[in-house]
Amino acid sequence: MAGAAIAGGFPSISWAVQGDQLHIRNYLDIASLDPPFSLSGADGFVQEAIFLNLLKFKTDGSWDTELDAAEYFEAVDDTHYAFRLKRGLMFSNGFGEMTADDVKFSFERMIDPDLNSINAPDMGTLSHVEVHDRYSGTIVLHSPYAVFIPIAVASYGIMSRKAVGSVGGRFSTEPPCCSGPYLFREWQAKRKTVLERNPLWKGPDAAFAEIHIYAITDAKAAEMAFEAGQLDCAEISVESVEPLQRDLPPDSSLQVLPSGRNFWVGMNQSNPALQDLKVRQAVQYAIDAEAIVEATWFGLAEPAMGPVPRGMLGCRERTLVPARGDAHKAKALLRESGVELPIRLRLDIASDTLYKTPAQVIQWSLKKVGIEVDIRTHDAGTFMTLGQEAAGDQWKDLQLFFTSFIGSSDPYYSLVWFISEQMGHWNWERFSNEEFDRLNGLAQATNDVAERDRMYQRMQDIMEESGCYRFISNGVMPQIVRNSIKPAFTPDGYGLLRGFRPAPQ
């Protein structure tokens, strides 16, 4: 069969943008579309198209929100949010009109202890939802929670109480009903999810009759699928940007979008080799973040101002340690510390190019000041537990590590992992600062934007002053797109399917 195919050949075929279809990559297969149990952005990517929220993110590249299912949404005070639903919003599969009771059901099940939702922390201080009539209600918090709107209200879908009840109280990859501009049609495990236009949808028309969302974990495979004409839009790898810019596939364009991911070098200050603040500061000054950014992202990214990316509330205007570093100052700090050179440190990383390249630059940087670095690579599953007490005593041997976290739509999400409570869990530096913890609590609890901005900037200063962190970059999210498509992305480079449109001719 294979031989006959080679001998005969086939005419070239493009499957993408067949009339009214969109073919797009998802970086992972969906695990669960049920909001309490959705595990990653891959789930959120599909949820955004098929479920309504009270509010949704605008498709203008900002983190601003606008009304979605709600025709009215206002903060009554710091702990009460009043809403009124639009009339006539229908759930599919005969589950009727969306009501305030469905909103109550959807929010409260996120914090239901019997469901044990992994996403319950995102609901913050949610207490309950009061229903006033068929369409209106009030969301009540125990205490002020400034990130409630971007992280809770705009991020999880409203479910039909009847529909979820009909499937036993929870579902995974096949929702019992939808409410958004697209309907879930089918899921082919490890292959693709197919959505179709919702005939009951009353809002602006869904732009495509069908959306085919392919689960392609490997960026190179996605690039080749795009070049072969099978995808309309795909996130690609950073190292492919320059070759593609030189030789772009026909009728396509590259967009290098900012990313919300935070890449940094962490130092376990409980390790004997790094207990001296001056040694840690020497490591900070020795590391040339500009060189790392150039080598890893080929000049497409910028050195980070901190975990909070540019353009987001709380982003600093400068770092305490210059991006280029300062080898002379590093050597002076090592002399002041009295440590005998050379010293040998271990740098742990996950086995991905995005970590291996920076590790080599870090090794080179530190060697210049008399610090020898042994790089140890681990598979992702092993690396994720290196600093965790629950996994054993291996955290005691941890010294330097290069890692990253994905942020979200609020600076809270970039910084909450470094509080004292997270020590032994995600705070591998074992960094603990009373002011930092206090500011974290205050910044969540105030809606004063200027005050939050000041607090988050101060928190990043404290992190840097501790010597435990060397911020490197927030990276980039390169996307390749057909010119026949007008895409829509969040400010951190993730697709908003509802905003995708055919490009004007």
Place this chain on the structure above:
Amino acid sequence: MLKFITQRSLLALLILVLAVALLFAMIHMMPGDPASVILGPRATPELIAELNQRMGLDQPMLVQLGRFYAGLAQGDLGLDVFSNRAVADIVFEQLPYTIILVLAAIGGATLLGIPLGCFSAINRNSLLDRLTAVMSVAFIAIPSFVVALYLLLLLAVKWRWFPAMGAGESGDLVDQAHHLALPALALGLGWVGYIARLVRASMLEVMEENHIRTARAFGLPEHTIVIHYALRIAVLPTVTILGMGIGAMLSGALFAEIVFSRPGIGKLLHEAVVTRNYPVVMGSVLVTTTFFVLSTLISDIINAMLDPRLREGGRSS
């Protein structure tokens, strides 16, 4: 023959039980806490404890293994911790894609390799024999993932004769065959060379046997001698190798599935190992091991059918 099949089947079952136990131990020796990997940054100590309990990881290893075998006896491979779906459903959704890929690869390799080997043996030392030898060694030497990448770049990306990803639309056999062609070729090409060399060597040996000379003396047509008298015996080592080859192809299928973004058990298993999704790992390993053991068993049975001496416990030629 029945006694032979029974003995081989019992041995296969024992191999399966031991292999699963060994792999179970290996998986649990891997560093990394599955709950943290699965739950990610939102993993609170309470959630981790609940997940560990749900996965049975708070139990001693022998207890976990015992529970697995007990569930297996009832056809229950457990639940996937990500989606809460039955592992059996997940594994058997993916398995057909890999089986089809492996069978297509080995079938294609056999259909090409045996005639090539035969031809080479009959036309020994001819130009075509030498060309076939060079090609066979080249096919064997090039790793299958390299072949896969070049096929993808040339035939899918550059010329667009074949799709670059996926397994084709359900229910559309032509489309599915179209999607299968390149991955099967990538996976099977090395085996074309290997089978060709094996059959050639075997044929050359068999063609020198007395019974072949006798058949020629009786005036039988050459093609009858080659096919009915020589090839039937010469192909025996190939049948044995094919059984083992299926096992090798199961691991090679992983690369084909990643490069061509195909669904399949290789990719499922790889992702499950990386994410420490133990139930899916165990379910996948069990199924692939069963497949491998079954294919070896079938090849033993076919060998015994072709060579009656094997049924009596004698050695094959």
